[in-house]
Amino acid sequence: MIERLQISHLRNLTQVNLQPAACNVIIGANGSGKTSLLEAIFLLSRGKSFRHHQPKRYIQHHQNMVTVHAKLNDSSTLAIQKQADATTLLRLNQTTVYNQSILTEQLPTLLIDPSTMDMLEQGSASRRQLLDWLVFHMKQGFHPQWVAYQRLLKQRNSLLKKTRHLTQVQLAELKSWDKGLSSHAALIHHYRERIFTEWQPYFAESIEQLLPSYAEQLSLSYNAGYDTSIALDVQLNERLEQDLQLGYTRIGNHRADVHVHWHSDDSLEMNNESASTTPKNDVSAKLPTLKEQAANVLSRGEKKLLITALRLSQLPLLLNAEQNVDSQRDGFNTRATPVVLLDDITAELDNRAIEILLSTLSQLPCQVFMSSLTDDIVPMIQDLWSNPNMFHVKQGNIQPL
Numbered sequence: 001m002i003e004r005l006q007i008s009h010l011r012n013l014t015q016v017n018l019q020p021a022a023c024n025v026i027i028g029a030n031g032s033g034k035t036s037l038l039e040a041i042f043l044l045s046r047g048k049s050f051r052h053h054q055p056k057r058y059i060q061h062h063q064n065m066v067t068v069h070a071k072l073n074d075s076s077t078l079a080i081q082k083q084a085d086a087t088t089l090l091r092l093n094q095t096t097v098y099n100q101s102i103l104t105e106q107l108p109t110l111l112i113d114p115s116t117m118d119m120l121e122q123g124s125a126s127r128r129q130l131l132d133w134l135v136f137h138m139k140q141g142f143h144p145q146w147v148a149y150q151r152l153l154k155q156r157n158s159l160l161k162k163t164r165h166l167t168q169v170q171l172a173e174l175k176s177w178d179k180g181l182s183s184h185a186a187l188i189h190h191y192r193e194r195i196f197t198e199w200q201p202y203f204a205e206s207i208e209q210l211l212p213s214y215a216e217q218l219s220l221s222y223n224a225g226y227d228t229s230i231a232l233d234v235q236l237n238e239r240l241e242q243d244l245q246l247g248y249t250r251i252g253n254h255r256a257d258v259h260v261h262w263h264s265d266d267s268l269e270m271n272n273e274s275a276s277t278t279p280k281n282d283v284s285a286k287l288p289t290l291k292e293q294a295a296n297v298l299s300r301g302e303k304k305l306l307i308t309a310l311r312l313s314q315l316p317l318l319l320n321a322e323q324n325v326d327s328q329r330d331g332f333n334t335r336a337t338p339v340v341l342l343d344d345i346t347a348e349l350d351n352r353a354i355e356i357l358l359s360t361l362s363q364l365p366c367q368v369f370m371s372s373l374t375d376d377i378v379p380m381i382q383d384l385w386s387n388p389n390m391f392h393v394k395q396g397n398i399q400p401l
């Protein structure tokens with residue numbers, strides 16, 4: 001849990017020095033700096049902003065760098081310094097570290113914000129990241145595999161981009177990369193599939209709470225991004241000509257996806273088996289007639305609830321798993337308290353949903369930072385948490401209420 005937070009030169013936050021509690025509410029008008037505060041915590045954890053990729057966008061105008069520093073309740077300290085050209089300095093306990101994942105492990109952050117509300121309609125990246133957030137924190141072996149896979153994929157794609165006709169030497173090189181990709185791919189899929197299976201009952205429980213009328217009709221499926229019954233290098237070899245024409249690699253873990261399906265009640269009965277064993281890895285599997293992407297059926301408000309359920313269901317899974325597993329044996333990555341960032345929740349969810357979301361969070365051992373335009377949610381917060389911290393932000397100046 002973050003006990004002290006210091007921010008320098010992030011957007012309109014010139015100097016911030018806070019002592020957060022388990023629950024923190026940041027109230028302020030539009031443009032006051034609420035989201036920037038959440039952005040700072042996210043930046044420290046992930047090394048990037050959830051709003052802009054380029055640091056010069058979030059570094060305060062006329063400044064060279066942004067700095068975020070946190071002291072956690074176990075006395076460890078984390079810091080990030082980011083310059084406009086993206087040069088990054090990371091420190092853990094006053095020692096420079098060279099991998100963002102080291103800070104991510106110490107400070108797992110889960111973000112629920114208006115921009116993630118389009119996740120169902122967007123490309124697969126944000127849904128894949130949703131699953132990978134869990135896999136990263138629950139399976140220590142996952143991240144190195146993913147980094148190695150990405151490195152090989154990048155090399156492969158740059159070769160495919162460069163030429164449409166490979167020389168013998170290039171072909172031999174590509175085949176050796178494909179072998180490497182294939183072995184990383186099998187492990188990445190193994191980790192993802194395991195965590196996906198564990199996640200499903202938690203998701204069902206969240207849907208039961210947030211969208212009870214759909215409890216019987218929504219299900220998740222995981223698509224590995226390639227046919228996992230055949231080694232990836234064999235499939236890459238078969239598709240090489242097409243990949244050369246396209247200039248990139250079309251199949252693999254980087255194309256994995258998580259889908260939310262809606263099925264009508266009768267289709268559930270008729271297709272009970274196929275509904276529960278959704279097209280796991282088969283990229284080309286056809287969905288049954290009475291089953292389709294939930295995004296095509298649900299209203300905008302219902303989609304927001306569904307996305308909230310997807311996110312919210314991850315926390316009890318992570319926290320239960322932390323308590324239950326033998327961390328050495330299971331290679332658990334996270335021992336730290338998750339930090340939940342809720343940006344502008346009252347704008348996205350109705351009162352009933354906010355109440356469910358907040359009461360669920362208040363029962364979990366996590367730290368919450370939430371922003372709100374008004375103080376309407378304060379009574380609810382005071383009912384749920386014993387000593388919440390309320391802050392007011394005005395033109396980048398954050399004061400306790």
Ligand SMILES: Nc1ncnc2c1ncn2[C@@H]1O[C@H](COP(=O)(O)OP(=O)(O)OP(=O)(O)O)[C@@H](O)[C@H]1O
Nearest residue numbers: 011012030031032033034035036057058059060061
């Ligand atoms: N690089 C920058 N340097 C200085 N100020 C910036 C920079 N980028 C954005 N700002 C300003 O920072 C302010 C804070 O924005 P932020 O998005 O944090 O506000 P907010 O309180 O979350 O607002 P809203 O409720 O409208 O979402 C805005 O007024 C914006 O114009």
